Each structure stands twice: as structure tokens, then as C-alpha cells.
Amino acid sequence: MSLEFEISGTGEGGGRRGRLRLPHGVVETPVFMPVGTAASVKAVEQGVLEGLGTDGAGAQIILANTYHLYLRPGHELIRRMGGVHRFMSWERPMLTDSGGFQVFSLSKLRKVTPDGVEFSSNLDGSKHFFSPEHSIDVQIALGADVVMAFDECVKSPASWERTRESMGLTHGWAQRSKDHFELHKNEVPWFGERGSVAQSLFGIVQGGMYADLRKESAERMVEIGFPGYAIGGLAVGEPREVTWEMIARTLEILPKDKPRYVMGVGYPDEIKEYAKMGVDMMDCVLPTRAGRHGLLFMREEAGGPVVRMNIKRKEYAEDQRPIDEACGCPVCRRYSRAYLRHLYVAGEALSATLNSVHNLAFYLDTMTRVRAELAGSAML
Amino acid sequence: MSLEFEISGTGEGGGRRGRLRLPHGVVETPVFMPVGTAASVKAVEQGVLEGLGTDGAGAQIILANTYHLYLRPGHELIRRMGGVHRFMSWERPMLTDSGGFQVFSLSKLRKVTPDGVEFSSNLDGSKHFFSPEHSIDVQIALGADVVMAFDECVKSPASWERTRESMGLTHGWAQRSKDHFELHKNEVPWFGERGSVAQSLFGIVQGGMYADLRKESAERMVEIGFPGYAIGGLAVGEPREVTWEMIARTLEILPKDKPRYVMGVGYPDEIKEYAKMGVDMMDCVLPTRAGRHGLLFMREEAGGPVVRMNIKRKEYAEDQRPIDEACGCPVCRRYSRAYLRHLYVAGEALSATLNSVHNLAFYLDTMTRVRAELAGSAML
Numbered sequence: 052m053s054l055e056f057e058i059s060g061t062g063e064g065g066g067r068r069g070r071l072r073l074p075h076g077v078v079e080t081p082v083f084m085p086v087g088t089a090a091s092v093k094a095v096e097q098g099v100l101e102g103l104g105t106d107g108a109g110a111q112i113i114l115a116n117t118y119h120l121y122l123r124p125g126h127e128l129i130r131r132m133g134g135v136h137r138f139m140s141w142e143r144p145m146l147t148d149s150g151g152f153q154v155f156s157l158s159k160l161r162k163v164t165p166d167g168v169e170f171s172s173n174l175d176g177s178k179h180f181f182s183p184e185h186s187i188d189v190q191i192a193l194g195a196d197v198v199m200a201f202d203e204c205v206k207s208p209a210s211w212e213r214t215r216e217s218m219g220l221t222h223g224w225a226q227r228s229k230d231h232f233e234l235h236k237n238e239v240p241w242f243g244e245r246g247s248v249a250q251s252l253f254g255i256v257q258g259g260m261y262a263d264l265r266k267e268s269a270e271r272m273v274e275i276g277f278p279g280y281a282i283g284g285l286a287v288g289e290p291r292e293v294t295w296e297m298i299a300r301t302l303e304i305l306p307k308d309k310p311r312y313v314m315g316v317g318y319p320d321e322i323k324e325y326a327k328m329g330v331d332m333m334d335c336v337l338p339t340r341a342g343r344h345g346l347l348f349m350r351e352e353a354g355g356p357v358v359r360m361n362i363k364r365k366e367y368a369e370d371q372r373p374i375d376e377a378c379g380c381p382v383c384r385r386y387s388r389a390y391l392r393h394l395y396v397a398g399e400a401l402s403a404t405l406n407s408v409h410n411l412a413f414y415l416d417t418m419t420r421v422r423a424e425l426a427g428s429a430m431l
Numbered sequence: 432m433s434l435e436f437e438i439s440g441t442g443e444g445g446g447r448r449g450r451l452r453l454p455h456g457v458v459e460t461p462v463f464m465p466v467g468t469a470a471s472v473k474a475v476e477q478g479v480l481e482g483l484g485t486d487g488a489g490a491q492i493i494l495a496n497t498y499h500l501y502l503r504p505g506h507e508l509i510r511r512m513g514g515v516h517r518f519m520s521w522e523r524p525m526l527t528d529s530g531g532f533q534v535f536s537l538s539k540l541r542k543v544t545p546d547g548v549e550f551s552s553n554l555d556g557s558k559h560f561f562s563p564e565h566s567i568d569v570q571i572a573l574g575a576d577v578v579m580a581f582d583e584c585v586k587s588p589a590s591w592e593r594t595r596e597s598m599g600l601t602h603g604w605a606q607r608s609k610d611h612f613e614l615h616k617n618e619v620p621w622f623g624e625r626g627s628v629a630q631s632l633f634g635i636v637q638g639g640m641y642a643d644l645r646k647e648s649a650e651r652m653v654e655i656g657f658p659g660y661a662i663g664g665l666a667v668g669e670p671r672e673v674t675w676e677m678i679a680r681t682l683e684i685l686p687k688d689k690p691r692y693v694m695g696v697g698y699p700d701e702i703k704e705y706a707k708m709g710v711d712m713m714d715c716v717l718p719t720r721a722g723r724h725g726l727l728f729m730r731e732e733a734g735g736p737v738v739r740m741n742i743k744r745k746e747y748a749e750d751q752r753p754i755d756e757a758c759g760c761p762v763c764r765r766y767s768r769a770y771l772r773h774l775y776v777a778g779e780a781l782s783a784t785l786n787s788v789h790n791l792a793f794y795l796d797t798m799t800r801v802r803a804e805l806a807g808s809a810m811l
Contacts, residue, residue: 090773094780098761124748124773131749132769140765368504369511381478385520389512393470393504400474400783 053251053278054197056310056331060425065302065329068425071310073144073196074245075136078111080310081326081425083418084146084334085110085411089119090129090139093339094403095411097141103408104415105379112144112196114334117189118153122172122179126192134194134240146334147195148314149186149228149255151202152283163203165220183227187235191250194240199281200228202255207287214259221257222271228252229275253279253312260293262300269304279310279332286316286335295324302329319348319357319417326421338414342406345395348413349375360388362406367392380412433631433658434577436690436711440805445682445709448805451690453524453576454625455516458491460690461706461805463798464526464714465490465791469499470509470519473719474783475791477521483788484795485759492524492576494714497569498533502552502559506572514574514620526714527575528694529566529608529635531582532663543583545600563607567615571630574620579661580608582635587667594639601637602651608632609655633659633692640673642680649684659690662710666696675704682709699728699737699797706801718794722786725775728793729755740768742786747772760792 055072062068069080085092085100092100092113101109115135120126132138136145151168154161158170167182183201190198202221205214232252239250254272258264272280282301285294298313305311312332313325322333338348345362360367360374373383374391382391382405394402435452442448449460465472465480472480472493481489495515500506512518516525531548534541538550547562563581570578582601585594612632619630634657638644645662652660662681665674678693685691692712693705702713718728727740740747740754753763754771762771762785774782 089777089779090770091777091779091781094784096781096784098765119777123777124769128749128769132751132767138767138770138773140767140770369508371512385477387512387518387520389504389508390470390518390520393518397469397471397499397503399469399471400780401471401476403780404474404476404784 052247053249054310056279056308058308060428062327062425062428064327066327066421066425067329067331068422069310069331071331072248073112074241074248074250075142075144075196076111078144079422080331081418081421082111082332083322083414084112084114084332085414086116086334086336086339087113087139087141088116088336089123090115090135092407092411093343094400094407095339097139099408100411101143103380103412104419105412106419108419110143110411110415112146113141114146114148115193115195116153117147117150117186117193118157120193121150121189122174126189130192130194130240134192136194136241144197145195146197147190147193147199149199149201150181150189151186152204152315154181155204163220165223168203183224184231187228187231187252191232191235191238192240195250197251197253197279198232200225200252200254200277202257202283204257204284204287205259207260207284207289209259211261211264214261215264218257218259218264218268221255222268225254225272226275229254229277251278253277253281255281255283255314256301256305257284258297259284260289260297262296265297265301266304269301273304273306277309279312280305281312281314283314285313291321294321298325298328298330319414322414323417323421326418327425338410339407342410343403345402345406347374347406348410350377353377362388362392363395364392374409375413378409378413378416380409382409382412432627433629434690436659436688438688440808442707442805442808444707446707446801446805447709447711448802449690449711451711452628453492454621454628454630455522455524455576456491458524459802460711461798461801462491462712463702463794464492464494464712465794466496466714466716466719467493467519467521468496468716469503470495470515472787472791473723474780474787475719477519479788480791481523483760483792484799485792486799490523490791490795492526493521494526494528495573495575496533497527497530497566497573498537500573501530501569502554506569510572510574510620514572516574516621524577525575526577527570527573527579529579529581530561530569531566532584532695534561535584543600545603548583563604564611567608567611567632571612571615571618572620575630577631577633577659578612580605580632580634580657582637582663584637584664584667585639587640587664587669589639591641591644594641595644598637598639598644598648601635602648605634605652606655609634609657631658633657633661635661635663635694636681636685637664638677639664640669640677642676645677645681646684649681653684653686657689659692660685661692661694663694665693671701678705678708678710699794702794703797703801706798707805718790719787722790723783725782725786727754727786728790730757733757742768742772743775744772754789755793758789758793758796760789762789762792
């Protein structure tokens with residue numbers, strides 16, 4: 052049995068309050084997933100992740116990157132360690148991407164054929180080859196709760212013709228990913244340890260910035276059939292209205308009873324908006340990456356718009372207030388803007404940790420509020 | 432009133448089980464003080480520091496560096512923020528050094544006169560001047576529980592003549608530090624908030640590697656009179672037997688009813704040895720600095736010698752054991768050598784955090800055991 056997904060209520064805009072049962076636990080949706088690139092959510096300890104957010108419930112599910120873990124320490128090593136959950140001591144749910152996006156964004160040399168992608172490592176230049184089958188093998192070895200079909204991402208902007216060609220490749224790879232996954236899914240390192248709940252494979256809808264291609268891609272993915280669907284290739288530089296439009300057109304096609312995941316988004320107001328449209332899962336490096344650059348999400352006043360505070364600015368040098376007076380995260384409860392500015396300016400390692408903890412808490416709190424709103428609307 | 436120091440028992444070797452009452456709390460001695468250079472124990476959050484060690488009692492007292500905080504963010508800023516305790520949200524005791532050691536070790540250009548030291552900032556090359564009076568002013572602004580007299584440190588090795596000359600300067604500066612401190616100690620940012628307990632100024636014994644000079648320096652310091660005495664200028668490259676000899680000769684002179692602090696030491700077996708000789712306080716960057724370099728203190732077997740494990744070694748790549756099976760720290764309870772090696776090799780920020788947490792816990796546990804031993808011997 053793969054995942055179970057129950058929807059307990061639907062809001063006016065199509066947003067759904069749901070519950071996703073995965074091998075390593077239950078995830079309340081809509082959910083934001085912090086990114087743990089190389090089996091670590093950068094600068095944040097697992098115990099801290101488990102208690103994040105004003106409600107202290109912590110991150111419910113995190114993401115790890117197949118590309119990074121394949122190159123270092125290697126998926127076979129992680130398989131021998133019992134899978135990535137055990138390797139990094141994270142017993143809650145986890146999702147791995149397919150490696151496709153990183154092959155296209157990080158690797159300098161790459162050659163795409165219908166069979167797969169030859170690429171050179173961003174670490175040492177060594178040559179590697181990823182096919183759909185190999186991506187699935189790697190993801191089974193890592194053993195995340197949810198794994199992703201191998202896809203191609205086109206550069207943005209791309210012509211309709213180039214986008215359609217790439218999409219065709221992705222569709223073929225999706226079928227091959229599924230076929231290979233079905234044959235080998237029992238090879239997951241924790242097979243049999245989690246009752247009858249097994250890994251799940253999600254398909255990825257592509258189609259660039261063309262509504263007709265998004266529609267075609269979503270229909271094809273549904274035809275192949277997956278327990279969940281992702282929308283990929285967005286938030287790659289296009290205007291925000293286009294992202295919204297592509298998500299909206301795709302959600303119309305995807306089955307309502309399956310989880311829908313938009314990859315790599317977004318700002319706090321975006322994840323809130325997409326959740327209210329009916330997106331159940333999202334991930335993004337923004338809270339941690341912005342944190343490392345001294346950018347902190349906050350509201351100037353309760354209920355006001357979300358802004359990014361640049362903590363290195365001189366105006367915060369003697370500011371004894373917390374980042375956000377309405378935030379209940381451990382950073383806002385304990386530390387002043389003045390201290391956080393000092394840590395950033397002095398290049399202290401603690402700066403990245405505290406900034407990331409606050410930003411992640413801000414994201415998780417955003418989703419907690421969306422879930423409460425959707426639960427309320429469901430009772431009407 | 433400055434500090435109160437009660438000794439509840441003395442071991443055979445001269446080691447003392449004591450209790451030091453400071454404005455921000457009580458410190459059980461002998462104690463190891465983690466170093467929080469720029470108002471942060473590098474890569475370790477204050478909440479984690481408060482719970483460190485197998486007993487969960489945490490760091491009792493930490494050290495901050497006057498030189499670093501004077502240059503950035505500046506002592507006047509910290510004074511306006513209420514002192515370094517409030518600035519960094521650390522409500523337990525704290526000690527600041529005088530800045531003397533960093534002026535001599537970090538600053539490229541410096542000119543020493545009987546009046547003080549002109550030096551250039553290691554950050555931007557700007558010119559600064561520290562006199563004993565200025566060091567004390569800065570330390571009063573920072574507001575640590577214990578502050579140190581301004582001293583000169585000679586390079587090691589140094590001739591007897593050069594060492595004696597430098598020591599003479601230190602003695603003059605100690606008297607001036609005390610005079611200035613007595614006049615201005617009520618200017619501490621938290622004056623009046625901690626009942627009748629005020630900051631304390633410790634004198635520093637110098638004298639290099641010459642037993643006769645150490646004796647002379649200790650006698651002179653006692654003559655000036657301080658509520659506690661430090662032994663400085665050790666662990667600067669000399670053989671271990673010499674360090675031991677200098678400490679032993681100095682302890683003979685220092686009053687038994689006052690706390691004795693050896694600055695900048697040492698390895699775990701050294702801090703244990705010195706504590707058993709009658710040293711009450713020690714500080715060292717070693718646990719955190721070694722941690723950042725992937726060096727972990729541990730014992731191969733319970734009761735065996737302390738060794739440094741180099742976590743980047745290939746042999747740990749698939750080692751599922753904790754760093755030290757007998758260690759009860761949160762890192763050893765949760766993470767494997769294999770994961771810690773991966774974090775180090777991948778350059779993950781979490782590596783420095785976890786390694787530092789383990790090493791600090793190892794140091795604190797070492798002192799917890801020494802205190803228990805000394806408490807036992809006191810009952811004989």
C-alpha cells in the first residue's frame with residue numbers, strides 16, 4: 052500500500068485541509084517542507100527542526116536532494132546505513148526529488164538523450180549518467196517516504212516547441228520511472244519495518260509557461276497514474292501571475308482526491324495563496340538561504356504584509372526588539388535585532404542558525420494558520 | 432561586595448571543591464568556561480549551552496573577549512544594550528579577559544609603552560590604544576561578572592631579562608587596573624540590579640617560564656590584593672612539564688581562600704590534572720576550535736585515555752557508533768560517526784555545531800567528575 056490521503060474540508064478557493072499518511076508518520080496538509088539538501092537542513096539541528104513553529108509541532112516532513120546525496124556520500128553508503136532517515140536521525144516523513152532539477156541547474160556539462168542525462172559532478176567534474184531507472188534506484192536506496200519521477204526541466208524562457216519536446220521526454224521518463232519503481236520498490240532499506248505502508252512515487256507535470264502544455268502534461272500524468280502529482284518547472288524567473296496561472300490551470304486537471312505538490316515555491320504570501328488554491332505540499336530553500344544572507348521574514352504589524360528585513364542594516368544596530376513582535380519562535384522569544392545584526396556582521400556561525408530557525412518557523416506558522424482557516428471553512 | 436568563594440573540601444593533591452557566588456549566579460568549582468569570543472560560543476546556541484553535559488546542567492559560566500567586542504560591535508553599544516549578558520541573552524555568569532592577549536596575538540602593528548599599547552585592528556587596520564584604565568572602562572561597559580587586569584604577554588620563548596621587564600610592566604598595570612576599577616566599578620550597566628554583589632577584578636600572574644619570576648609575580652599580585660588570581664602566559668608552546676611546574680610554583684604562593692584561574696588551558700586530561708592541583712577556573716577555545724576542524728575528544732574505552740578522533744577519516748564513513756559510547760551528550764545520543772563524517776566532508780554548517788556541542792559536553796563532564804571526586808575526598 053502506498054500513501055493514504057484524506058481531505059477533511061475544502062475552502063472557497065479550492066484549498067483543502069487534509070491528512071497524508073506516510074510510512075514515517077502523518078502529515079497535516081497543506082504543508083511546507085524545509086529543504087535538507089545534503090541530509091541536513093542547513094545550520095539547523097534535527098532536534099530543533101522537530102520543535103519549530105509557535106505551536107512547537109516542528110517540521111512534519113523535510114526534503115532531501117537525490118543529486119547531492121548520490122554524489123556525496125553516495126546512495127549505496129546510505130542504503131547500507133539503513134536509508135537517509137536513519138543516516139541523519141530523522142524519523143519523521145521525508146521526500147526526495149529526482150535529481151533532475153540539480154542536473155540541469157548545477158552541472159556544467161550535460162548531454163540529454165531519450166535514454167537519460169550524462170552530466171559532470173559539480174564537486175569534482177567526474178562523469179555520471181542518470182536515467183529514470185537510475186534515479187529511481189538511487190531514491191529507493193535513500194528510502195524517502197515520497198520519491199519523484201525523473202524529469203527534464205527546460206530553461207526559462209523557452210519556446211513552445213522546445214518546451215513541448217522536453218515535456219515529451221518527461222512523459223516518457225515518468226512512465227519508465229513508474230515501471231521501474233513498481234518492480235523495485237520492495238528494495239527500500241526499511242522494507243517491512245513500517246507495516247504495510249510503502250514508498251510512494253509522484254509524477255511531475257511540466258509544460259513550461261504554456262497553459263495548453265500544462266493541461267496536456269497533467270492529463271498525461273493522470274493517465275499514467277500516480278498516488279500524488281507534482282507541478283515542476285515553476286518559480287524559475289517567470290512573473291508571479293504566470294506562476295499562479297500555470298498552477299491554476301494544472302490543478303483543474305489533477306484529481307481532487309490526490310495530493311498535489313508545487314515544487315520550489317515560494318515567498319510566505321505565495322505559499323499561503325497556493326495552499327488556498329488547493330496545493331497540498333510545497334518546498335523551498337528560501338527560508339534557509341535567505342536566513343544565511345541575513346534576510347528575515349516578518350510583519351511590521353500584526354496582519355500586515357510580509358516583508359524581508361535585512362538584518363545587516365545599521366538601523367538595527369541598537370534595536371532591542373525581536374525580529375517580529377508577534378512571532379513566537381525561540382529566536383524571537385530570546386534574541387534582539389541588535390544581537391542578530393552583530394552575529395551577521397561578525398560572521399558568526401550562530402547567525403545562519405538563528406536566522407534560519409526564525410524563517411522556517413515563520414513559514415511553518417504561515418501554514419498552521421492556513422490549515423486553521425481551511426478547517427474553519429470546512430465546518431461551514 | 433565582590434564575589435564570595437567557599438571551599439567545601441580539599442583533595443590530596445590540593446584540588447578544592449568550591450562554590451563561587453557571582454552577580455549572575457553561583458558557579459560550582461573547579462569549573463571549565465567555554466569561550467564566547469564575540470558574544471557567541473561559536474556555532475552553539477545559548478539555549479543549547481544551558482543544557483550541555485550529561486547531567487544537563489549546562490555551562491555555568493562563559494568567557495567573552497574584550498578585544499573582539501571592543502572592536503565590534505563596540506563596548507559603548509553593548510553598554511547601551513544593558514551589558515553583554517543582556518546583549519547576547521546569557522543570564523548566567525560571565526568573565527571577560529582584558530584584551531591584552533589578543534592585542535599581542537592578533538594585532539600586527541603594536542607599540543608598547545609604560546602607558547599602554549597602541550595597536551592596529553585585525554579587522555580594518557584602524558589604530559587603537561589600550562591602557563589599563565581603558566581596558567577596565569571597556570570591561571565595565573561590557574559588564575561581565577569577573578573582569579581581568581590588563582597585562583602584557585611575552586612571546587615564548589623569551590629571555591629571563593625580557594620576561595622580567597614585561598612582568599614589571601604587568602605589575603604596574605595591575606595596580607593601575609585596580610585603582611581605576613575601584614573608582615569606576617559602579618558604572619557597570621546592571622549596577623544595583625544584582626543586590627549587593629558587584630563585579631570582581633582578578634589580577635594576572637605573569638613571569639613566563641621562570642619559576643623565580645612566577646614567584647615574584649604572584650607575591651606582587653597578592654600584595655596589590657585581588658578577590659581572585661589568574662595565571663597567564665601559559666600554554667603558549669612550552670612543554671607540558673613546564674606548564675605544570677609554573678602552575679605548581681604559582682599556586683604555592685597564591686592565597687588558599689581565593690579562586691585561582693589558569694587562562695587558556697587545555698586538553699581534557701590537563702584540565703583534570705590542574706583542577707586536582709588546586710586550580711578553580713579554566714577556559715580554552717580548544718573544544719570549539721577542534722570541533723570546527725573535525726577533531727572530537729573521546730575515549731576508546733571507559734576509563735581509558737582521552738584521544739582525539741579525526742572525524743574526516745575514511746574509516747568512519749560507515750561507522751554507526753556514536754563518537755563515544757560512554758558519552759551522554761545529545762550528539763552521542765542521536766548521531767553516528769558516519770553522519771558526522773558526512774557533515775564535515777560536505778562542509779555542512781551543522782558539522783561545527785554538533786562537533787562543538789560534543790566537545791564542550793566532554794569538557795564539562797570531565798569537570799563534573801573531578802568535582803564529584805573532590806567532594807568525595809572532602810568527606811574523608
